[in-house]
Amino acid sequence: MTIEFETPKPIAQQQFVLKTVAQEMMRSQSREFDENEHEIPWSYIEFMHSAMKSVGGGSLAPKEEKAKEGGEQKEKRPPIGYQSLAAQIEMLAWGDVGFYLITPGGGLGAAAVQAAGSPEQKAKFLARFNDEKPTFAAMCMTEAGAGSDTSAIRARAILDEKTNEWVINGEKIFVTAGDKSFNVYEKLGKGFIVVWASIDPTAGRGGMRAFVVEAETPGVQVTKLEHKLGIRASDTAVISLVDARVPFENILGKPTVEKTTTGFKGAMATFDATRPLVAASGIGVARAALEFLKEKLTENGVEIRYGLPRNKLTSVEKDVIDMEIQLRSAWLLVLKAVWMADNKKSNALESSMSKVRAGDIVTKITQKAVEIMGPLGYSREFLLEKWFRDAKITDIYEGTGQINRLVVARQILGYSGSELR
Numbered sequence: 001m002t003i004e005f006e007t008p009k010p011i012a013q014q015q016f017v018l019k020t021v022a023q024e025m026m027r028s029q030s031r032e033f034d035e036n037e038h039e040i041p042w043s044y045i046e047f048m049h050s051a052m053k054s055v056g057g058g059s060l061a062p063k064e065e066k067a068k069e070g071g072e073q074k075e076k077r078p079p080i081g082y083q084s085l086a087a088q089i090e091m092l093a094w095g096d097v098g099f100y101l102i103t104p105g106g107g108l109g110a111a112a113v114q115a116a117g118s119p120e121q122k123a124k125f126l127a128r129f130n131d132e133k134p135t136f137a138a139m140c141m142t143e144a145g146a147g148s149d150t151s152a153i154r155a156r157a158i159l160d161e162k163t164n165e166w167v168i169n170g171e172k173i174f175v176t177a178g179d180k181s182f183n184v185y186e187k188l189g190k191g192f193i194v195v196w197a198s199i200d201p202t203a204g205r206g207g208m209r210a211f212v213v214e215a216e217t218p219g220v221q222v223t224k225l226e227h228k229l230g231i232r233a234s235d236t237a238v239i240s241l242v243d244a245r246v247p248f249e250n251i252l253g254k255p256t257v258e259k260t261t262t263g264f265k266g267a268m269a270t271f272d273a274t275r276p277l278v279a280a281s282g283i284g285v286a287r288a289a290l291e292f293l294k295e296k297l298t299e300n301g302v303e304i305r306y307g308l309p310r311n312k313l314t315s316v317e318k319d320v321i322d323m324e325i326q327l328r329s330a331w332l333l334v335l336k337a338v339w340m341a342d343n344k345k346s347n348a349l350e351s352s353m354s355k356v357r358a359g360d361i362v363t364k365i366t367q368k369a370v371e372i373m374g375p376l377g378y379s380r381e382f383l384l385e386k387w388f389r390d391a392k393i394t395d396i397y398e399g400t401g402q403i404n405r406l407v408v409a410r411q412i413l414g415y416s417g418s419e420l421r
Contacts, residue, residue, distance in 0.1 A: 008080055011087045018088060021048075022095025027383070030096045030233075034386055037232040038225055040180075041099065042187055049104040049134035082273065082338035086280040090331075093284025097390050098233030100281060105129055107177055108274060108398075109137025112194045112210050115270040116252040125212055128189055135189035138181035140172035140213075140239055141196045148403040151205050155197035155241065159248070159255070166211060166246040168197050171223075171238065176397065178237030179222050182215050190215045194252070195241065203257045210252040219244035230389035275351040275398055276337035279358030282394030283331055286362040289387045290323050293369040296376075319368055326361040333357050349411040352404040359395030359404075366391040 007015070025044050033041055092100035106113070106129055113125050128135050146152035155170025172178075172195065181191040192214045200207035213220060224238035248255070294304070297316070304320050305313065313321070333354040340347035366388040370377035377384050395401045410420050 007087070008083075011080065011084050014084065015087055015091050018091040018095075021051075022091055026092070026095030026099045030099070030383055030386065031380075033098065033233040035232075037227060038235065040185075041102070041233060044099055045102060045104055045134050046187070052104070053130065079342040082276070082341040083335065086277055086334055086338045089277050090280040090284040090287070090334075093281035094288045095284075096233065097281050097285050097393075098231040100284075101176060101231055101234035102180070104134030104136060106137045107181075108139035108270065109181060109192060109194045109212075111270045111274050112139055112252060113137075113212065115273070116210060117212075121212070121249070121252065125192060128191075131189045133187065133189035136177050136180040136191040138175050138177045138191075138193045138237075139196075140175050140178070140193050142172060142174045143170065144173060148400055150196070150208065153196055153198060153208065154201075155195065156201065157197040157199050157209065157211060157246075157251075159199070160245070163245070164248045166248065166251065168195060168211060168213070168219075168241045168244045168246060170195075170197060171240045173238050174226070174397075175237045175239050177235060178239050179225060179235040182213075182220065182222055182237075182239065184215050193220075193239065199255070200257045206258045209255075211246050212250040212252065213241070213244060213246055214250075217244055217246065229392065230386070231393050271398060272346075272348050272351045273341050275355040275404070276334045276341070276347075278394060278398045279330065279334045279337075279354040282358040282362035282391065283327065283334065285387050285391050285394070286323075286327055286330075286358075286365040289366045289369040289384060289391075290320075290327060292382070292384055292387075293323075293372060294320065296373065316372060319372060323365045323368060326365060330354070330357045330361045349408060352399070352407040352411070355394075355399065356401055356404045356408065359401045362391040362394050 025047065029041055029044070033039060089100060092103065106126065110126055110129065113121055117125070125137075129137075141150065141153070143153055143155065145154065153170075155168065155172070157166045157168045159165075160167050175181075175193070178193065180188060181193050184190055192212050195211045195213050196208060197211060198207045199209055219242045221240050221242075222237045223240045226236040226238070228236060297304070297320070302316060304317050306321070310318065333350065337347050337350040337354045340350055366384075370384055370388050373382075373384060376382065377388075379385065399407070406420065409415070410417065413420065
């Protein structure tokens with residue numbers, strides 16, 4: 001079997017188109033929406049929704065090829081859904097990671113439905129991303145007392161047997177795209193949020209379930225929009241649920257308490273697919289910073305002399321080469337994780353490894369780029385200082401670097417969560 005390292009043609013074509021979008025629609029508005037955090041860049045949202053619909057999908061999501069009925073069968077090609085998605089996200093984040101996060105589509109909310117929903121739930125909730133209006137979905141997991149430790153979640157869902165509805169109470173914080181997913185704007189379709197709550201607090205993770213809560217459900221309210229260090233084009237919300245009534249059939253998974261955490265683990269497998277995509281977004285930011293640095297060095301007559309012994313290189317040359325090594329090694333980890341996802345292979349280890357590595361290198365590369373550029377890197381004249389601020393979120397959301405290191409250690413050493421904390 002021949003191993004090829006060239007970018008598959010369909011992915012290369014997508015990258016060519018997305019680079020134009022990144023340069024013309026994202027970079028050109030980056031500073032404006034960084035400074036006006038809660039303004040919504042409608043032109044970008046509407047353009048991307050229209051563009052994605054024109055190519056057969058209303059969201060950034062892996063597409064499955066359907067076999068043609070009758071006629072001569074074409075040679076079966078290996079799937080590249082998640083590989084294609086990682087490349088798309090890396091390019092969009094290279095343009096502006098905050099804008100990437102408001103690209104219309106399902107996000108983590110749809111990923112949870114895809115991972116744990118029934119065929120009927122998938123048909124009902126995922127189809128709306130192909131509607132005429134751009135639509136969003138969000139994941140509501142984090143609470144004030146439950147960040148990385150999901151077993152500490154206190155949101156509660158109780159079944160009202162008279163009405164056959166779930167009654168949910170709790171508060172969720174740091175919900176990415178929570179405002180656009182729950183509040184209905186004239187220019188947006190009706191989205192939803194996926195809320196994690198316990199149907200039996202005494203059962204620990206065995207009682208944890210996810211519920212699809214549709215936009216404008218009574219008793220649910222966006223109570224705050226966060227002011228953030230970076231990714232300011234993306235809204236981050238606090239959502240309160242007070243006696244919110246949700247249809248019985250909106251629960252993802254079994255409506256009964258399990259002795260094991262199988263149901264919880266099945267839904268959490270969402271992150272095995274999405275963590276490498278978060279890593280890809282961080283790598284896009286790192287590449288933007290590194291390319292900008294090299295461009296400015298070249299303008300000032302500083303060329304990187306590749307191929308020389310390390311002891312003959314200047315300090316700046318060593319730094320740039322080290323940054324390039326970090327970037328490429330992180331991207332290779334992402335490629336392995338998404339290739340495994342495409343080929344239905346368990347990738348919990350590789351998924352967390354890719355996110356740990358990307359979270360590290362994007363922080364280091366953007367910081368070093370600011371350092372080398374000096375006052376110009378620190379000034380607002382260029383976007384470099386913004387990329388430095390945008391970088392850190394890669395190491396925080398969808399599992400902090402510390403938690404993902406624990407996941408890696410447990411996978412390698414064969415320990416359970418209770419044995420290695």
